[in-house]
Amino acid sequence: KAGVTQTPRYLIKTRGQQVTLSCSPISGHRSVSWYQQTPGQGLQFLFEYFSETQRNKGNFPGRFSGRQFSNSRSEMNVSTLELGDSALYLCASRPGTVYEQYFGPGTRLTVT
Amino acid sequence: AQSVTQLGSHVSVSEGALVLLRCNYSSSVPPYLFWYVQYPNQGLQLLLKYTTGATLVKGINGFEAEFKKSETSFHLTKPSAHMSDAAEYFCAVSEAQAGSEKLVFGKGTKLTVNP
Numbered sequence: 001k002a003g004v005t006q007t008p009r010y011l012i013k014t015r016g017q018q019v020t021l022s023c024s025p026i027s028g029h030r031s032v033s034w035y036q037q038t039p040g041q042g043l044q045f046l047f048e049y050f051s052e053t054q055r056n057k058g059n060f061p062g063r064f065s066g067r068q069f070s071n072s073r074s075e076m077n078v079s080t081l082e083l084g085d086s087a088l089y090l091c092a093s094r095p096g097t098v099y100e101q102y103f104g105p106g107t108r109l110t111v112t
Numbered sequence: 113a114q115s116v117t118q119l120g121s122h123v124s125v126s127e128g129a130l131v132l133l134r135c136n137y138s139s140s141v142p143p144y145l146f147w148y149v150q151y152p153n154q155g156l157q158l159l160l161k162y163t164t165g166a167t168l169v170k171g172i173n174g175f176e177a178e179f180k181k182s183e184t185s186f187h188l189t190k191p192s193a194h195m196s197d198a199a200e201y202f203c204a205v206s207e208a209q210a211g212s213e214k215l216v217f218g219k220g221t222k223l224t225v226n227p
Contacts, residue, residue: 004155033214043202043217056212090155092215099144099163099206099213103155 001027004104006091012110018079021107025072025093031055032074033101034066037088046089049074078109086111114139114205118218126226131175131190133221135203138184144206145186146215147177151199159201162186173197198225 005024013019025032034046045058049068066076072093078085088108092101119134137143144163148156160171167179173196177188186203200222204215 006155031213035215042219043204043215045214045216048212048214050212056209056214058214092156094213100146100158100161101213101215102158103148105153105155108153 004091004093004102006089006104006107008107009105010108010110012112013081014112015081015083017081018077019081019109020075020077021089021091021109023074023076023091023093023104025074025091026102029093029095029102030072031094032068032072033092033094034074034076035090035092036060037090037106038086043090046076081111083111085109114143114207114216116203116205116216116218118201118203118221120221121219122222122224124224124226125193127195128192131188131193131197131223133188133201133203133223135177135186135188135218136184137186137203137205139205141208145177145179146204146206147171147175147186147188148202148204148217149199150202150220156202159188193223193225195225195227198223 007022031050033048048056052068063079068074088106090106092103094101115138117136146161147159162179170176175190202220203218
């Protein structure tokens with residue numbers, strides 16, 4: 001089976017812009033979660049989607065949003081980018097019946 | 113809320129030596145625990161997990177971890193380090209809420225293996 005794929009792998013944006021990141025889960029996995037990784041804050045949970053519904057949300061401002069499509073693919077959007085949004089954004093999927101999550105390679109976002 | 117503490121942000125060992133990475137957790141319910149490894153410029157790879165049952169769990173690449181409830185610990189070990197083990201290791205606990213599962217991670221331990 002193919003693993004979790006994320007596109008693009010690298011992005012450079014300017015403050016104030018918005019960005020959309022994409023994640024394709026492992027085939028058959030219905031749950032997709034997003035995490036932000038920074039040197040200062042470590043790995044932090046953003047949100048989880050299951051069957052096109054957001055089931056859980058981390059402590060991030062409303063500028064961070066996401067959605068899931070009927071084929072389980074997910075996108076996350078960050079509006080009005082700030083320098084502090086520079087991070088590795090990781091997507092993870094799981095079937096929905098087990099607890100371990102399988103991570104993609106991440107999207108490295110740099111905000112200048 | 114669950115939390116994870118990893119003792120030592122950097123650990124250095126010689127090739128062939130024992131690897132011991134420490135993890136302590138805080139959880140109000142029986143925990144599900146995980147160790148992940150991250151190589152440079154890559155995502156996280158699951159090494160091993162504890163959910164229920166046997167407290168000594170074996171993972172990939174010769175790693176194992178022991179769940180000790182009385183010590184709230186889940187330390188990761190490998191008898192003999194290899195150069196390819198150099199990476200960052202993250203301990204995580206699963207936090208369940210209304211059918212959702214999120215992972216709460218420790219800050220990570222960077223492992224250096226010296227020749």
